């Protein structure tokens with residue numbers, strides 16, 4: 001069971017989480033016509049009187065963009081100010097995850113986005129490690145990532161997550177921890193809720209935006225850090241066979257942070273992962289506000 005934060009933002013006000021409930025006739029529940037965000041925060045290890053949120057502005061902008069696909073006008077500034085108040089009201093004492101969601105809140109049938117009421121809520125939960133930081137085993141999913149011509153993949157559209165769910169369950173039920181999905185072109189795309197990186201001959205490689213990936217904020221952070229550390233990086237299509245002969249493979253995302261991959265199918269990787277470890281140490285230091293160079297990635301909220 002999850003430990004939910006006690007206060008939610010629901011129908012334009014802050015209410016106890018247990019009072020924030022929706023009807024079984026809610027349109028979004030039937031058609032997946034919603035979009036969500038996911039951010040991590042921690043109480044500041046140096047000063048428990050404040051909380052730290054990683055790249056709050058980017059998360060709010062992405063959710064605002066996702067809302068546009070649903071024809072819902074919700075500015076990044078408005079989302080940000082609600083999230084800041086949400087954190088102040090909840091006074092978190094351990095690491096937490098914030099889940100904002102926009103959705104068609106109307107009651108009634110017929111899939112559409114016009115002439116329909118929409119709403120926005122925020123709730124949160126305590127969240128430790130989502131995947132084992134020691135490393136995980138992955139399978140290649142038999143499900144393929146959707147294409148941008150079928151739905152807007154630059155948004156985190158709820159309905160799209162049926163594919164992630166099928167892939168994750170298939171992986172776990174066949175003895176793996178996580179799934180790696182190919183795109184419709186048969187190129188490496190991403191995992192069920194994380195972007196993917198490989199290292200070959202000292203170069204960091206990740207599929208580009210044109211590969212139908214989600215525009216991950218952790219991915220963007222990793223690329224920036226790698227470039228600043230002088231690690232050669234390239235965004236390009238990646239073949240499945242390259243995965244198996246990579247020197248290092250890791251997944252990254254808000255929930256998963258940087259998670260090393262130990263094995264894909266029957267191909268095992270070395271436990272020496274110099275680039276993965278370097279990036280992971282750097283990212284951890286930044287999220288804990290111990291790295292002055294990237295302070296503008298960390299939003300401080302007085303509690």
Ligand SMILES: Cc1ncc(COP(=O)(O)O)c(C=O)c1O
Pocket residue numbers: 038164190191192193194195214215216217218219252253254255
């Ligand atoms: C499908 C998918 N890919 C990648 C990511 C990683 O994105 P981010 O780093 O912004 O959390 C997520 C998580 O939001 C996701 O759901």
